[in-house]
Amino acid sequence: MYTAPLQALIDELGRLPGVGPKSAQRMAFHLLKVAPEDALRLTEAITAVKERTTLCPVCFNVAEGDLCDMCADTRRDPSLVCVVEDPRDIVAVEKTQEFRGCYHVLHGALNPIEGIGPDQLRVRELLTRLDGDAITEVILCTNPNLEGEATAMYLARLLRPLGVRITRIASGLPVGGDLEYADELTLGRALEGRRDVEA
Amino acid sequence: MAVTALWLTDFRCFTEAVFEPDPAGLTVLRGPNGSGKTSILEAVGWLVTMRSFRGAPREALVRTGADRAILRAEVDAAGRRVQLEAEIPLTGPVRAQLNRQVVRRRADLAEAVRMTVFSPDDLQLVQGGPSARRDFLDEALVNRHPRNEALVTDLDRVLRQRTALLRQAGGRLTPEVEATLDVWDSRLVRTGEQLAEAREELVTSLAPLVNEAYERLAGVSEPVGLGYRRSWEGDLAGAVVRARPDDLRRQVTGVGPHRDELEITIGPRPSRTHASQGEQRSLALGLRLAAHGLACQAAPEPPVLLLDDVFSELDPARSEALVELLPPGQVLLTTATAPPPAVSPDRVVEVASGRLLGTGGRP
Ligand SMILES: [Zn+2]
Numbered sequence: 001m002y003t004a005p006l007q008a009l010i011d012e013l014g015r016l017p018g019v020g021p022k023s024a025q026r027m028a029f030h031l032l033k034v035a036p037e038d039a040l041r042l043t044e045a046i047t048a049v050k051e052r053t054t055l056c057p058v059c060f061n062v063a064e065g066d067l068c069d070m071c072a073d074t075r076r077d078p079s080l081v082c083v084v085e086d087p088r089d090i091v092a093v094e095k096t097q098e099f100r101g102c103y104h105v106l107h108g109a110l111n112p113i114e115g116i117g118p119d120q121l122r123v124r125e126l127l128t129r130l131d132g133d134a135i136t137e138v139i140l141c142t143n144p145n146l147e148g149e150a151t152a153m154y155l156a157r158l159l160r161p162l163g164v165r166i167t168r169i170a171s172g173l174p175v176g177g178d179l180e181y182a183d184e185l186t187l188g189r190a191l192e193g194r195r196d197v198e199a
Numbered sequence: 200m201a202v203t204a205l206w207l208t209d210f211r212c213f214t215e216a217v218f219e220p221d222p223a224g225l226t227v228l229r230g231p232n233g234s235g236k237t238s239i240l241e242a243v244g245w246l247v248t249m250r251s252f253r254g255a256p257r258e259a260l261v262r263t264g265a266d267r268a269i270l271r272a273e274v275d276a277a278g279r280r281v282q283l284e285a286e287i288p289l290t291g292p293v294r295a296q297l298n299r300q301v302v303r304r305r306a307d308l309a310e311a312v313r314m315t316v317f318s319p320d321d322l323q324l325v326q327g328g329p330s331a332r333r334d335f336l337d338e339a340l341v342n343r344h345p346r347n348e349a350l351v352t353d354l355d356r357v358l359r360q361r362t363a364l365l366r367q368a369g370g371r372l373t374p375e376v377e378a379t380l381d382v383w384d385s386r387l388v389r390t391g392e393q394l395a396e397a398r399e400e401l402v403t404s405l406a407p408l409v410n411e412a413y414e415r416l417a418g419v420s421e422p423v424g425l426g427y428r429r430s431w432e433g434d435l436a437g438a439v440v441r442a443r444p445d446d447l448r449r450q451v452t453g454v455g456p457h458r459d460e461l462e463i464t465i466g467p468r469p470s471r472t473h474a475s476q477g478e479q480r481s482l483a484l485g486l487r488l489a490a491h492g493l494a495c496q497a498a499p500e501p502p503v504l505l506l507d508d509v510f511s512e513l514d515p516a517r518s519e520a521l522v523e524l525l526p527p528g529q530v531l532l533t534t535a536t537a538p539p540p541a542v543s544p545d546r547v548v549e550v551a552s553g554r555l556l557g558t559g560g561r562p
Binding site for chain 1: 291294353356357359360361363364367375378379381382383385386
């Protein structure tokens with residue numbers, strides 16, 4: 001139906017997460033129309049991300065060159081480590097501007113169905129960090145779903161003998177939301193994770 | 200709660216079709232077997248639950264020669280208009296939308312649109328194995344409280360994760376396997392206890408409603424007994440520990456709500472083995488009516504009721520009793536023959552080989 005290069009582009013775009021056949025077609029025809037330098041910038045960005053992006057040797061966040069931006073920032077508190085499943089979760093936590101510690105990226109969660117056990121995650125590296133650095137608190141910031149909760153529980157049990165403080169983020173209500181409109185599950189979890197009110 | 204319009208594209212035998220049922224009363228879909236009348240109900244059911252109540256695989260839903268089926272419906276929920284859309288491709292991910300937002304959890308759908316289905320397969324509730332009755336209880340739990348969906352899906356997922364881990368272990372409990380198995384076991388215990396308790400409480404609420412419906416349908420007053428039997432004794436945590444050696448060897452999870460049973464008796468007799476076909480049919484209908492009754496109590500307005508070919512096996516007296524027992528609300532009903540005299544439809548739609556004729560379809 002289309003020329004071979006156009007069909008190849010549609011096929012590649014269609015492989016991207018969240019892109020259906022219709023969107024892939026629309027994007028391909030858009031790229032066909034844009035100025036050559038715009039299309040070139042896109043291909044260069046893709047090449048650069050594959051060639052120049054590495055994983056930080058300390059926290060396994062994405063990095064360019066050696067240490068990631070978080071680990072290289074000397075103003076951050078190295079005694080606090082927030083454990084996340086994915087580098088994207090760092091972006092989410094950073095947006096809150098509430099956290100000034102460092103991170104550790106597991107690159108997944110326990111998931112035997114997909115063949116992911118502790119050995120497939122950066123768990124051993126976390127233990128090594130705890131052994132050396134002056135870390136006093138580990139915040140388990142895995143997703144509040146079944147696999148994320150299982151991973152948090154596994155890590156809590158593993159780290160407990162090391163004598164560091166271990167905390168888990170509370171899964172609560174969206175701020176600015178109305179209790180009335182919160183779904184029952186979220187509200188239930190928020191009640192479970194309740195704290196004393198400072199007075 | 201009422202479906203006001205349904206659009207089908209390349210779904211089952213329909214190329215393009217529009218179905219507009221009566222918004223408040225009873226709509227009868229009439230047509231010979233194979234005409235596609237049940238597919239209309241199946242389409243409504245799919246939009247609300249993202250699965251076929253006939254248990255059909257995806258390939259069966261897409262019209263031969265097409266690469267995807269598209270379904271769209273408008274539902275009136277307490278005066279608000281709810282839009283449902285689904286794209287079911289032969290391969291690749293299914294896309295479902297609720298009010299133009301991608302559906303992330305089925306519970307959101309269950310919360311937005313409530314529905315009960317009666318089908319000829321319901322006889323399996325009485326005649327079939329324990330899993331049919333467990334599924335019935337879980338479905339009733341979700342219809343009563345959409346948040347129960349998370350409980351049901353979590354248990355299913357814990358079991359699948361645990362089975363995968365047991366397979367990888369290959370019967371050997373290394374320290375690494377033990378550390379992760381402990382974690383999945385604790386999730387199993389937590390979810391399992393919660394689900395068993397929820398089912399027990401549900402069974403207690405269902406019992407009087409089942410008895411009431413059964414007495415009217417069967418025309419006799421013989422008490423129906425519902426008993427929920429757990430697959431373990433004492434607390435689940437202890438039972439899981441005791442079952443671990445067996446589980447490791449057999450690579451399955453031996454105790455939990457997935458092994459529980461709902462025992463149903465008529466008088467002193469077990470209904471599965473010691474009841475007539477007629478008694479079993481009345482009992483199956485009674486179970487469905489009771490679950491629907493509970494869902495009606497929990498919701499601000501009655502759920503949409505889908506009755507697939509339920510009158511064909513009922514004598515006139517039972518048909519009449521069933522019609523009388525139906526709570527008010529929208530009913531969509533299929534039949535191959537003329538509906539029984541007790542049924543007075545507000546709208547009749549004739550279905551013939553993938554086409555809708557009559558007051559419900561557009562030319
Ligand atoms: Zn780093």
